[in-house]
Amino acid sequence: MNQSRRRLLLLATSALSLAIPGARQAHAQGSADVIVVGAGIAGLAAARSLVDQGLKVIVVEARDRIGGRIWTNRAWPKLALDLGASWIHGVSGNPVAALARSGRISTVTTDYDALWRYEAGAKELSDSADEALDERFEGLIEDVEDEAAALRQTGNADVSLQSAFDRAAGQKLSATDRRRLNYMLVSQVEHEYAADAAELSLLHWDQGEEFTGDDRLFPAGYDQIAQLLAKNLDVRLEHTVSRIAYGQRGVEVTSSRGTFSAAYALVTLPLGVLKRGSVSFDPPLPTRKQQAIRRLGMGTLNKLYLRFPRAFWPEEPHLLGYIAEQRGAWAEWLNIQRYLKTPVLLGFNAGSYARQLEQRSDEAIVASAMEALRAMFGARIPEPEATLMTRWSSDPLAGGSYSFLATGATPADYDVLAAPVANRLFFAGEATSRDYAATVHGALISGRDAAELILEE
Ligand SMILES: Cc1cc2nc3c(=O)[nH]c(=O)nc-3n(C[C@H](O)[C@H](O)[C@H](O)COP(=O)(O)OP(=O)(O)OC[C@H]3O[C@@H](n4cnc5c(N)ncnc54)[C@H](O)[C@@H]3O)c2cc1C
Incomplete structure (x- = not known):
């Protein structure tokens, strides 16, 4: 002009x-x-x-x-902790990565394969169980995609992703299978889309484009x-x-x-x-x-940072997975120690579990997280010395974390x-x-x- x-x-x-x-x-x-x-x-x-x-x-x-929804908290000495967005998703061709480069802002890659999964009883999933779970889940998602393709052809009304997933998994699941598959659905799908599989559109939940390349955090x-x-x-x-x-x-x-x-x-x-x-x-x-x-x-993804007197979890993994009894509870943790050399863990919750949990007191939220960490690492882990948490769904200036394609x-x-x-x-x-x-x-x-x-x- x-x-x-x-x-x-x-x-x-x-x-x-x-x-x-x-x-x-x-x-x-x-x-x-x-x-x-x-x-x-x-x-x-x-x-x-x-x-x-x-x-x-x-x-x-x-x-x-x-x-x-980009919101960095600097209340803890020498730490910049993101309460909203964390990652540049796919750096190749991504304009956020270009901005970071132009401003000489440092970023660090997350290795999603460096993920260790735990079940209650302080048990790390064996390599074979881990691989089998990934394979089984991928197979089920392929079945779900087939059902979506068939639905597109018939032109019938949309249904939820959960209903198609349940059909693919079948009725006769052992308690362990059900728990593990729920964990996969929660950590692989619900955390990404910030919504329950029961809310997501089978026809469109994963439409959209992605940039390739690494996902990078801002230390x-x-x-x-x-x-x-x-x-x-x-x-x-x-x-x-x-x-x-x-x-x-x-x-x-x-x-x-x-x-x-x-x-x-x-x-x-x-x-x-x-x-x-x-x-x-x-x-x-x-x-x-x-x-x-x-x-x-409008979905919900909430974060809880816990700072401990010492790291009681392994330093190597970038991510820790928790296969909970209760569907949705604390399925994923980011090992901040790995990036910032400080004993901090970041727990995530999404969808209806996150919406319900954020209605509770700070103490109740931390207690529920500690219950999960004790199940993963044993009863003798220390209490956190400081905590930081989000309540995106009740934030009147956001009304949630980000949008999704509902049924x-x-x-x-x-x-x-x-x-x-x-x-x-x-x-x-x-x-x-x-x-x-x-x-x-x-x-x-x-x-x-x-x-x-x-x-x-
Ligand atoms: C927990 C969480 C994790 C996320 N993780 C990632 C990630 O890792 N990578 C990624 O790419 N994305 C992530 N996202 C999504 C990303 O943060 C958002 O998509 C993006 O920041 C949205 O930007 P926006 O400008 O559309 O909206 P916003 O950032 O919400 O901006 C809208 C602005 O409008 C203001 N506003 C609202 N109401 C009023 C009013 N009445 N009057 C005046 N101003 C008003 C708000 O305060 C806000 O500042 C995450 C989001 C959350 C919440």
């Missing part, structure tokens, strides 16, 4: 409140070419692109920090990526948006600290926030978009969520990315794509 076009935009936005149906004459807190709602990676990436092209952009963010924190993008941007923190009005000539964004007007708004609110309806749109969003918001699932939803719902409205409202965020939903790179690419669309206006 050239400078004269930019001046025209600013002139148009100065008289906006008169042009928007139902707009109140609230005290204007600022005007810009574009108001970006949300300073997560999508909003920051978009704002970066727009500002680099000479536009005036204000980013309005409810939290007292940037990054959104000094993922938020370095957000900081890099945010340099010199006008970000207004602690501004909670409650209403977004749009009309022929522009938009008006009402926040807890005043109203902003602009020619365009870029909405990067998480799907969980859109589902809750805590931000109103005037006029309401098109029915198609509202239906897509309802159909897509009945289709990949086209992501496109519907991404579609601009009235050439005034533009949308970005992980849940608008058909190819790369649920990831940092998906959110980043969607932000850049939305900026392109605005620049074409």
